[in-house]
Each structure stands twice: as structure tokens, then as C-alpha cells.
Amino acid sequence: MRLFDTHCHFERAHADEISSIVERARKVGVEKILAVGGSVALNEAALVARDKVGLLAAVGYDRDQINEKLPKIGEEKLSAWGEIGLDYYYSPDTKDKQKELFAMGLEEAKARDLPVVVHTRMADEDTLSILKEIPSRGIIHCFTGSVGFSKKLLDLGFYISYSGIVTFRAADNVRESASVVPDDRILIETDSPFLAPVPMRGKVNEPSFIEHTCRFLAELRGKTAEDFAELTFTNAEKVLCSK
């Protein structure tokens, strides 16, 4: 079984620490990992993960950076741009600034011909209207929205990625969309170090735990874990490794 964790963060740019996390993941079949940025510190760690440990990297500025000084990113050899996006659950008071930064990120990705990694929470309408305004390709990560929202994102060409949240007891709404997204558009991720899946809840999440989310979703979708791992791996390669 080969697995692709399409979304993890490293909070510290320490090559040794990242290497040991990645080694544990390799042992359970995780062959590829996208290290995702979003702030100056996360971007730096993602680039160390790429340059010193051989992972794929995405950099960008997420919604929490609206009041930060954002240095221009001159990087090449990126696999994606992100994460970027809108979160009206945690920050409903800064919608306009979030929208502005999200649009800038999409333009930046477009100029570099990169897929984007999009975070969206409680912001369905604005996410859709900005994605229509600035046509983009890529991943909607850690999806927790409705079936209707997932269909609109699929219509725009996006891949939908599920984290360990789908294994949580109270997440019936997440399982609803996770059971109907087509086989050729679904992805899995850890979003580590957050959101460890059942049965690892309460632990610090890491890419090796993707196995649990894979097995859970395979069962939900009536597939073997091997088949589901393979199809999500192939999908991830299509969106992240096509250049």
C-alpha cells in the first residue's frame, strides 16, 4: 500500500526532527508528503522539508497573516501554493482583508502556474465567488462542508481532501460528502500536527497516522484500504506532480 499525505505542517524548520517524523511515515507506506506553509515560519519549515528531507512543498500566506508583514516569496521548485483561503469561523470580523489576501494568493499561483491549496470554513459563498473570479486549480483541503458545497467545488475542477476529522464521532456531515465525492477527485491528508484521527485522537498528529484515515474512508466507500490508498495516491500525483 502506498500513501500520499497531501497536507501536513512542520512547525519547526529542524531537518532532523522532520526526518524522524518522515521515517515513521515511510514505515507504514507513506511515499509522498506535501509539506504546507502558510506563514513565514511554516513556509520556512516546508522548504527545509523539501531541501533536506526530499518532500514536496507548498508555500503561501494563510488568513491569519492579514496584518503581518509578508515578504515576497521567490521560490522555484514548488509543488503548490498555499495554504490560502478564508475562515469565518475563527475570524468573522476580518472578511474583507481575508478575501483580499486570498485573491492575491490565487493570482500569485496563477502567475507561477501552480495548483493552490485552499482552506475554507464557514465561507462557502465568498470562496466560490472568488474562485469563479480567478479561475484556479488545486485542492480544497480538510473539507468539512456540505454535499452541495462539495459539488460546486467539483464543478470548478477542484480535488477534495479529507483529514482525520472524518473519523470523529460527531462528524456525520463530513462523512456525508466523503461518501459521494467521485473516486477520481478525492484525496486524503493529515493536516498534522493537528486533528489526529481516531484511534490516535489526543496525540500529536503526524503523517504516519494517515493510514487510519485511509482505512476509515475505504470502508465508508466500500473499498479495500489498498485500492483506496492507490486511487488517492494517483489523484494526488495528478494534481501535485504533473509539472
Ligand SMILES: [Zn+2]
Ligand atoms: Zn493546514
